[in-house]
Ligand SMILES: Cc1cc2nc3c(=O)[nH]c(=O)nc-3n(C[C@H](O)[C@H](O)[C@H](O)COP(=O)(O)OP(=O)(O)OC[C@H]3O[C@@H](n4cnc5c(N)ncnc54)[C@H](O)[C@@H]3O)c2cc1C
């Protein structure tokens with residue numbers, strides 16, 4: 001039997017990026033907030049200190065910084081004709097475990113989505129006609145617009161000290177920035193990062209081909225920075241151990257480097273680590289959350305009552321908790337009804353490796369040090385002749401040159417033996433890779449539900465993922481890859497290796513931790529789990545943060561938009577706290 | 587007794603409880619095949635297994651004009667220690683049954699830990715080699731060893747319910763790890779792997795150098811456990 005604890009005003013499930021923002025905002029509004037985190041406490045000192053964090057084997061290869069599948073994992077299949085099987089070790093994506101969440105070990109590639117991304121169904125129908133959208137594609141508007149989110153994007157970027165070059169300030173195009181971006185109220189808080197040898201090559205080549213390259217927005221501080229909360233960040237040193245590691249230099253934006261120094265001083269905030277939430281509890285009407293149940297490090301079960309519950313546990317885990325707690329109608333792919341688990345989506349990536357002669361010193365890099373072109377993202381180009389929906393950016397990121405996982409060899413190089421050795425010797429310092437980063441739409445056949453067979457360490461059924469890349473995405477990704485190869489070939493003396501993404505989707509190789517959907521936002525409770533303020537339609541004192549609310553995924557990394565939506569939702573929560581009840585009535 | 591701080595750190599990093607006999611031996615230098623002396627020199631492998639690992643990794647990354655191969659770089663000791671630790675025991679993997687097999691896209695579905703895979707595979711390979719060449723793998727000529735490795739890679743060697751390709755991929759992955767991971771883990775000895783490619787190690791400040799396009803980086807190689815004494819102050823690794 002779970003032992004009952006004294007109630008709190010607000011309980012947050014997880015203590016990563018979104019929880020940190022919500023905690024900071026709601027404690028400012030005067031309520032008592034408790035965050036429950038399943039992982040450990042960790043901070044820049046001592047956990048990310050440079051005398052041990054720069055350990056590729058331990059963190060990137062053995063993945064010790066991430067979720068342990070032994071405790072929590074999921075099952076996976078490409079389609080309903082297969083039996084889903086457990087993901088026995090991590091691969092395609094790397095959910096976090098520990099304070100700061102994936103904010104600790106992200107790259108800091110911090111984008112805004114395009115204005116059209118938020119109204120994609122309306123926009124696509126208007127420009128191309130209803131018939132352009134495949135019948136099984138659950139394409140949906142978000143219920144919130146870019147213009148509404150703009151001030152919240154701005155807050156997240158200033159919180160993080162994003163380094164970049166604005167392309168559109170107040171409707172005026174600014175040279176050197178992304179000419180396709182939505183209008184922003186002001187420029188980035190910091191100038192772009194330095195360029196490295198490979199991004200200079202990319203920039204020149206992309207211009208030659210006729211594109212407009214720009215520096216990628218980076219939550220790696222290009223200069224020392226003091227954020228609006230008064231927290232000081234240090235200048236990025238281009239150490240090249242960003243993604244999959246914590247930053248030892250206070251330069252990568254994370255909860256630890258932007259919010260926690262202020263939050264942890266507040267009397268009305270508490271957090272507990274090693275507490276895995278296993279259920280959101282509801283009263284007998286099922287319309288009100290009464291708190292959560294969690295299991296502590298010794299296996300004891302506790303009930304934490306709360307006036308309000310916010311799920312900040314990352315995409316999969318938010319949906320998992322909704323399903324095991326039986327909140328909202330689970331999605332049924334046969335009838336295309338129900339909402340919880342519906343519209344799971346992901347990211348489709350590919351690359352073009354470039355082999356040339358100039359020394360590039362790839363080990364001098366940063367998580368979001370890159371140069372990109374956006375000509376083929378969103379609806380920045382005419383999709384009519386292409387016959388697919390969506391797009392993505394093409395970028396040369398130089399995130400580092402970590403030797404085990406970050407080396408590129410020519411297609412014909414022997415896989416092992418003396419030939420491999422020679423190829424490593426000849427290419428490590430001079431090869432680079434251009435990435436494409438494409439959108440994935442939502443489909444009837446892509447969803448999350450509970451597995452009938454396997455269970456997690458707490459006795460809950462595992463989450464079951466049914467997902468594959470669809471023809472629309474494969475076609476789009478192929479198109480992007482060809483454009484990337486065009487840029488690669490414009491690099492002097494270059495030989496390129498086009499690595500197109502083929503189907504079926506595999507859970508084995510790492511791709512991105514950009515999992516989206518399953519608890520999507522919208523204006524219609526029949527096709528969304530939360531309203532446009534991220535408040536549950538069924539249980540108004542329950543809220544869902546993070547990329548699980550994306551109705552489909554756009555062609556950018558998610559966290560800029562996750563951060564903006566979190567601030568947008570926090571503002572709505574403050575209104576709710578004064579006058580609790582549904583913020584949208586149907 | 588254990589006077590080498592680097593060695594101590596490396597044992598801490600690997601997270602292995604090491605028998606005292608092995609510590610003695612580990613201090614003694616680079617000889618990992620010293621079972622003959624009567625002290626156990628390995629943390630996981632039996633001596634016959636170690637012979638296989640040394641011979642196989644030496645073919646995967648051979649010694650040649652470009653520098654030391656896997657054996658000299660300490661890769662066998664690296665793999666041995668990895669298998670004796672939490673990785674070898676698959677401590678973080680989800681190991682609950684049932685165990686049906688699936689598609690390639692569903693990933694690993696065998697009930698073996700990495701340590702168990704090695705044990706089963708090496709026994710099977712030994713059988714295969716004795717049947718085909720009347721010799722253990724380590725006793726074969728290098729072109730015969732390559733033939734066996736290619737057969738393993740192609741999934742053509744019978745290792746019971748373990749696909750030989752699964753073992754080959756694991757062995758090759760661990761060999762690269764041992765060659766290219768921080769020397770703190772026992773491989774990449776004297777920075778053999780990093781010198782081959784020109785990676786200077788875990789340095790953390792390139793603010794000054796990042797804009798010096800095309801220039802070689804002039805600082806010495808470092809490891810998480812420091813520099814090799816007497817190492818030259820410039821590094822000339824890599825080909826560029
Ligand atoms: C390797 C990697 C690289 C990335 N790079 C980028 C990038 O460059 N750009 C970008 O835009 N995005 C990137 N991302 C994604 C980005 O990190 C996430 O979008 C962001 O952290 C999401 O915030 P969140 O609060 O939803 O989840 P998180 O920050 O992951 O926080 C969730 C927290 O909840 C905890 N939790 C989960 N379940 C429970 C439970 N049942 N009980 C208690 N606690 C629980 C977890 O342990 C975790 O700490 C990357 C992610 C990874 C893993």
Ligand code: SF4
Pocket residue numbers: 219220221235236237238239240241242243246247248249250251252365366367
């Ligand atoms: S590259 Fe910069 S931001 Fe990233 S970990 Fe290194 S110092 Fe920190």
